[in-house]
Amino acid sequence: MPVLRFDPAEGTEALTPLRLEVRAFLRQELQEGSFEPQCDSWLAGFSPEFSRKLGQRGWIGMVLPERYGGHGRSGLERFAVTEELLAAGAPVAAHWVADRQMAPMLVRYGTEAQCARFIPAIARGESYWAIGMSEPNAGSDLASVKTRLDKAEDGFRLHGQKIWSSGAHQCHYMVVFCRSAPLGSDRHAGLSNVVVDLSAPGVTIRPIRLLTGEHHFNEVTFDDVKVPEDMVIGQPGDGWRQVTAELAFERSGPERILSTYPLLVEMARWAQKDSADDGVVTAVGTLAAQVWSLRRMSQAIAGMLDQGVDPEVEASVVKDLGTRFERAVAETARIVMASEPSPNAQSRYGRLLAQAILHAPGFTIRGGTNEILRGIVARGLGLR
Amino acid sequence: MNEMRTLLADTARRIFEDRCTPEILSAAQHGQWAQSLWDVLEEAGFTQVSVAETPAEGGERWGDALALLREAGFYAVPLPLSEMFLAASLITQAGGVIPEGLLTLGDPAQSRMTLNRRGQHWFASGTVARVPWARFAAHVMVAVQDADELRWAIIPIADGKLQWDNNLAGEPRDTITLQDVEVPEDRLDVLPSGMDAKTVYRLGAATRIMMIAGALDRVLALSVLHAKERTQFGRPIGRFQAIQQEIAIMAAEVAAAMASADAVLGIEERGNDDTLAVAAAKIRVSQACGAVSAAAHQVHGAMGFTEEYRLHHFTQRLWSWRDEYGNEGFWAKKLGQILISGGADAMWSQISSSL
Numbered sequence: 001m002p003v004l005r006f007d008p009a010e011g012t013e014a015l016t017p018l019r020l021e022v023r024a025f026l027r028q029e030l031q032e033g034s035f036e037p038q039c040d041s042w043l044a045g046f047s048p049e050f051s052r053k054l055g056q057r058g059w060i061g062m063v064l065p066e067r068y069g070g071h072g073r074s075g076l077e078r079f080a081v082t083e084e085l086l087a088a089g090a091p092v093a094a095h096w097v098a099d100r101q102m103a104p105m106l107v108r109y110g111t112e113a114q115c116a117r118f119i120p121a122i123a124r125g126e127s128y129w130a131i132g133m134s135e136p137n138a139g140s141d142l143a144s145v146k147t148r149l150d151k152a153e154d155g156f157r158l159h160g161q162k163i164w165s166s167g168a169h170q171c172h173y174m175v176v177f178c179r180s181a182p183l184g185s186d187r188h189a190g191l192s193n194v195v196v197d198l199s200a201p202g203v204t205i206r207p208i209r210l211l212t213g214e215h216h217f218n219e220v221t222f223d224d225v226k227v228p229e230d231m232v233i234g235q236p237g238d239g240w241r242q243v244t245a246e247l248a249f250e251r252s253g254p255e256r257i258l259s260t261y262p263l264l265v266e267m268a269r270w271a272q273k274d275s276a277d278d279g280v281v282t283a284v285g286t287l288a289a290q291v292w293s294l295r296r297m298s299q300a301i302a303g304m305l306d307q308g309v310d311p312e313v314e315a316s317v318v319k320d321l322g323t324r325f326e327r328a329v330a331e332t333a334r335i336v337m338a339s340e341p342s343p344n345a346q347s348r349y350g351r352l353l354a355q356a357i358l359h360a361p362g363f364t365i366r367g368g369t370n371e372i373l374r375g376i377v378a379r380g381l382g383l384r
Numbered sequence: 385m386n387e388m389r390t391l392l393a394d395t396a397r398r399i400f401e402d403r404c405t406p407e408i409l410s411a412a413q414h415g416q417w418a419q420s421l422w423d424v425l426e427e428a429g430f431t432q433v434s435v436a437e438t439p440a441e442g443g444e445r446w447g448d449a450l451a452l453l454r455e456a457g458f459y460a461v462p463l464p465l466s467e468m469f470l471a472a473s474l475i476t477q478a479g480g481v482i483p484e485g486l487l488t489l490g491d492p493a494q495s496r497m498t499l500n501r502r503g504q505h506w507f508a509s510g511t512v513a514r515v516p517w518a519r520f521a522a523h524v525m526v527a528v529q530d531a532d533e534l535r536w537a538i539i540p541i542a543d544g545k546l547q548w549d550n551n552l553a554g555e556p557r558d559t560i561t562l563q564d565v566e567v568p569e570d571r572l573d574v575l576p577s578g579m580d581a582k583t584v585y586r587l588g589a590a591t592r593i594m595m596i597a598g599a600l601d602r603v604l605a606l607s608v609l610h611a612k613e614r615t616q617f618g619r620p621i622g623r624f625q626a627i628q629q630e631i632a633i634m635a636a637e638v639a640a641a642m643a644s645a646d647a648v649l650g651i652e653e654r655g656n657d658d659t660l661a662v663a664a665a666k667i668r669v670s671q672a673c674g675a676v677s678a679a680a681h682q683v684h685g686a687m688g689f690t691e692e693y694r695l696h697h698f699t700q701r702l703w704s705w706r707d708e709y710g711n712e713g714f715w716a717k718k719l720g721q722i723l724i725s726g727g728a729d730a731m732w733s734q735i736s737s738s739l
Contacts, residue, residue, distance in 0.1 A: 006646065282717045292664035296643050314639070381635060
């Protein structure tokens, strides 16, 4: 039976100075009031100013090649920095997607020219990218996308619609996953990824509001949008392999565990008071044990990725456990620290609790629904 | 894992695979001592595995012992390996002599023993409950209260009265009662100087973490196998999504438990006194016990609920070991206290720097 391996990452002690650097920076920022800790900060905390500061410090594009403005550092180093930022609930949403997957995709499959053109600004925290994968009729079944890339005289034309694109209304570019050849017997063939300038003619962005009324998601329509040849990533037809290659990385990161960590901090703060009962203390311990074990697993995966291992099954496990834990923080907090939640609560605890509860449905849906991921685990165990 | 330890674990696995048969497990559950299995382990030197030749090796030997306990958990080995390993390790570190015969260890939290002095002699009285395998053991290492000081003694079990009891897996957990039993000087203060009961308790928890991790892994393996072999409605039940989801959730729990056990092994063999890590790990693996055993019994259906089928040897141990040396509630409160005492804003630093 295949064993799920989470070999402890090596050399993590050496990351401590880097972590301390990030913490010192965050302390400074908090003192200056440049941000308030929030849940889901990698999705909801869009701050070009903050992203630029991180870029200046070399904390974006960390694993990207230096010749493109990256910093040639390891995945474990990036892991340490992103963990610190998310644990603090810092507003990293603007550059998050570009840094996590778009730039690495370009490095892996793009041309020199594409890398030289796009990556420097991404690494500076000045260029923001959105994901163009899901469509109204293509969610879990990503291969069934209908957005078409047609050959034209001067390159290509893009027709179709993408949905759930987080931050697209504030982004510069989108990587659009589309069908470039007719559907044949192999449904994973004939798919491509193209870079689309979101300010191009024919691109329409319409907000999709969350149940909270917040605007993060968008529906992006492409009406005969011109896509130059040099905006295709890799070869046409290579799209499926390109999107699946990075999945272990995207699914196992600290953003699958720490979205509600700022709420746990407020629980601990409450528990420091004399009036706090054992219930709160025990709840903090119970939840902290999850953080402790989950982050070790996430770090182990970061280490494995650095070694060239691609732990698809392990990443699915971390995402499943981590996102359920994220919801559990809110569901536990509200019992031991009872209040009637409100987004406009006076206390930070009250605001974070409300954020966490209202955002919770998304945790286990985004990035691959947990049910799909369990199917991957089942396959990994030989059951299907 | 280093080469020596890999070799050790592989050898243990082979012995357990060959010798720790379903018949042995059933007999043990009905009160029979697995003498032949014990003899094989003793002959192979396994009962000495935690004994270090030099103090410098102590951590590595303890790591070897913990690694073996994980294998023992996988095979539900019905022997007091954890007690022998822990007692032998402590006595060796204290520079003492390990007594002949089977040695067990009493959980300090279960001890109500006092030590009284009369002239130049010491006498122990009181009870210690839930002593693993006491009825088959020659000696017990136990905590005894001497006025303000807690001391540790090695006492012949024949000098006391036994009241038999078991845990949910049928493993002996006997109460020993002593009435004015003399304890010779050389059988007193057998703990390394400076070590307190909390540390022994933490080490005990570490043994359970490893044993539980092994047993959890076995329960998952049995469930996957069953799902592939059992057919209903014309196909293996593992083809049904409901079963796949159930097993995938189980696998996630087991993965978290294994990662927690790996962490504890590394910390313990480095000799780090990391209560935070042991607390977190004991919480995590104990939680996994309930979820995994429930899911496993669901997947196995009625057959898995019988005495005849082997699943229960493992699930009954999970239900027992999770409550030994502190359950989730106990350690969660402890962990909460540790984190809160450092301040909410330093909580992240504490969690992330626990190496």
